[in-house]
Amino acid sequence: MNTPIYLDHAASTPTDPRVLERMLPIFTGRFGNPSSIHAFGRDAQAALTEARDKTAAFFGVRSRQLIFTSGGTESDNLAILGMGAAKEYRGHVITTQIEHHAVLHACQRLEQLGTAVTYLPVDHTGRVSAEAVREAIRPDTYLITIMYGNNEVGTLQPIAEIGAIAREMGIPFHCDAVQALGTEEIKPEELSVDMMSFSGHKIGGPKGIGALYCSEKMKLVPQLYGGLQERGKRAGTENLPGIVGFAAALEFALADLPEKRRKLENIRSRMLEELSNLLPAETVIINGNTDYRLPHILNVSFPGVSSESLLMNLDLGGVAASSGSACTSGSLELSHVLKAMQLPEAVLHSAVRFSFAESTTEEEIIRAAEICATSVRRIRKE
Known part of the structure; x- marks a missing residue:
């Protein structure tokens, strides 16, 4: 057969076997809660810090600008709904008709809460016009959210051009880069992107782990409530094996x-x-x-x-x-x-x-x- x-x-x-090899010692030997103050917790915190530093280096950003999440969906939701909550859902958001449902459904939720959303059309190849983004901007636009590469047809969007427009107009720009990670050179700050979403299981990492790059200029309202993990932006004990696996997956996928x-x-x-x-x-x-x-x-x-x-x-x-x-x-x-x-x-x-x-x-x-x-x-x- x-x-x-x-x-x-x-x-x-x-999952890349080399990634699993990096994760196993965390399950069996460095199992402490990174928030605990005893030796086991400090050892776990050291592993978390090392993985965060490595991950940040791959994206050319500062470690404190990374928020670890459960994956791309949570990263998208935190960026979109977190910004919406910070604006009390008043104002306007720009996205496209071909976004992943993690973005589209989050935008639909914003509409239910009072935000106006523009869903820009694309051409027959699935590409949005950067000028269409500029033309859609209103005085009350508080967020632009457009994916890097489409997960269904693979079309890449003009992220650098859109980022330049967003920066010129002083509008925060979020980019779902989940599908592009692992094949594209991704440096959020060089692209003038303020928030960018990632997921581990698309690049040989484990499921259930992702990250949101978030510029320190962004004021996000947390969408999970509990402890003060992830600089108060995402409550819950960190998925340390997943985070270590994500950092390892990046290392191998981007080699x-x-x-x-x-x-x-x-x-x-x-x-x-x-x-x-x-x-x-x-x-x-x-x-x-x-x-x-x-x-x-x-x-x-x-x-x-x-x-x-x-x-x-x-x-x-x-x-x-x-x-x-x-x-x-x-x-x-x-x-x-x-x-x-x-x-x-x-x-x-x-x-x-x-x-x-x-x-x-x-x-x-x-x-x-x-x-x-x-x-x-x-x-x-x-």
Whole structure:
């Protein structure tokens, strides 16, 4: 029996064994509460400080500007709802129609509480215009929140340009960088970003750990109440094994980004080449931006084939792929990202996302493409 092929790394990655090796001593030997004053607590606090310093160094920020959270969703919520609470939910927020639901649903909550929200459209490649952001700014705009790279189609947004506009206008700028982390060089301060969200399980780290970079200029109202951990911004005993694992995952994931990107580009290109060789070119349609994109995501439509049917066939053939965000893949609803891109109905209903890792082999790509092409022909009854 053939080994299953995992092509859904944008949803979650396997934990790097080297990361697990760093985490295990924390579970078994440095298990104290970092807030305790005895030797066990001090030892845990030392491990926490070391991991925080390492993590901050990767992003080129100061250690005190990092808030450890349970993941990308909490980081997004803390930034958006924390800023909203600081403004007593009065004013205006700008976002886009293709954000992750962690951002969109947080913005919808702001609307329920009295904030006005503008959801900017994107072009047919999933990219927002920086000038559209400028034009949407109002005198009472208190936050701009736009993702770095889209998790469904991989399109990169003009973050530096938007950051420059936000800085010029004196408006705080939050960026969800969860999907871009691990393939892009990310320095929040160089991008004029005031808050940036990250998650560990997208880069070979454990699930349940993330971080929010937060400039000291930002006045966030905590969304969890309890102790004074994380400089009073996020109550609760720190997930020390997860934090150490996150720092280790960053170390390994960012070790040689140019080489990693080259490998991922080659894997993506090979998958597309194989699909194009096995199926008529006009029946394999790439979704997303061809120039500004993440290297590990390939979103492709097969008109005449429903996404649900194809994913079921792929799964039966031992290939794990996705129709988009893992947070909504159990739903039959069409992708809000693809709808925002205003794609033709046949393209919209037949999209599948393949996402890769450096460890993805050529053999896996060839076999996955063959299984996909066979499934497409079967469903089309060719």
